Amino acid sequence: MPVPSRRLKDLIEGTVDHHACQRWPALEEVTIRWRGSYGYLTGYLSEDDDDTIELCRIQYLGDPDEWTFAIWQASTDSYAESVLLDGRPAGHPNLALDTACTLYLAGTSDHPVQPDKPLKDLRGAALGTFGPAQRAFQLTFAAADAHATRLLAGGEPGPGAGQADGTAGEPGGLAAAWDEAAAAWAGLSEPYPLGEMLLHAASATLACGDRNGAAERLRRAAPLADELGAHPLAEQIALLARRARIRLAGDDASEGQSPGDPGAGSGELGLTERELEVLRLVAAGRSNREIAAELFISPKTASVHVSNILGKLGVASRGEAAARAHSFRLFEDGSS
Secondary structure, eight states: OOOOOHHHHHHHHHHHHHHHHHHOTTOSEEEEEEETTEEEEEEESSSSTTOEEEEEEEEEEEETTEEEEEEEETTTTEEEEOOOTTSOSEEOHHHHHHHHHHHHTTTOTTSOOOOOSOHHHHHHHHHSSSOHHHHHHHHHHHHHHHHHHHHHHHSSOOTTSSOSSOOTTSHHHHHHHHHHHHHHHHHTTOHHHHHHHHHHHHHHHHHTTOHHHHHHHHHHHHHHHHHHTOHHHHHHHHHHHHHTTOOOTTOOTTSSOOTTSTTTTHHHHTOOHHHHHHHHHHHTTOOHHHHHHHHTOOHHHHHHHHHHHHHHHTOSSHHHHHHHHHHTTTTTTOOO
16 A cells, blocks of 8 residues: 655644644644554543544545545444545545544533444434534434445446435435435535535436436535635536536636636537547546446437547547547546
């Protein structure tokens, strides 16, 4: 596994400690012990060096914003791999800290809950009875669990795979679960988690084939991220909107396009905006099924787009189409 550099370690230590000061006042300080690719987060509840709580373990994957997460369990004095608040198995260390503190400090900062129970039972014990904030976290965990279960069962659902209702493990049920969590965060006037919940709800809604519903959620989420200056969240919202061909408030297709933007070069090549999106993914080596999943279309539709692209470019294969795209320097930003 890759090992973080000393500079990256210093950066993460400072970022996490600052985040703790801003969001978790029960903590005097957060320190990280490093061992190879792993970092072990410890929270100090006072200036007493013995008044500490083990929080979690993170592991570097080679990307400064992607670290795996494992929760500390007192009963075994060990770490158990788990998902983060947003349902993903890896993310930024700040999110790892939030996930651990949600379990141990929410509503009980003077007497943090110790993980002597399985994580699922701990969530109920720590989050079930303390009020609106804990209710919001509880709903977030429920939606994240359903999302993770869906991924483990076979990956993201494709477009039209579910209806607007259903159990939490189905696309419609996932959308409802994320919406419920979003409503809870809205009631607390917490814009960042609200934006995250709306983004997840939009993705699940798209999987049900409800593009209008997804657009409504993304258009609520985008200004929240912009006002907070939450650039990674804003980029995720913009990316999902672009893949689903949803225009967000303030979008202007005629201004500010670079050679790597969808639509650039369309006049020269005769390609539609959607065909440029497909060509971008073809150039990245994606299969028709992968293209369909990324753009929320069916594999058959993806195949039709690829055939049209080959015809318009006058080439016989996907490889030649990719070479032509690179020769026109359409995707210089390297995104896919």
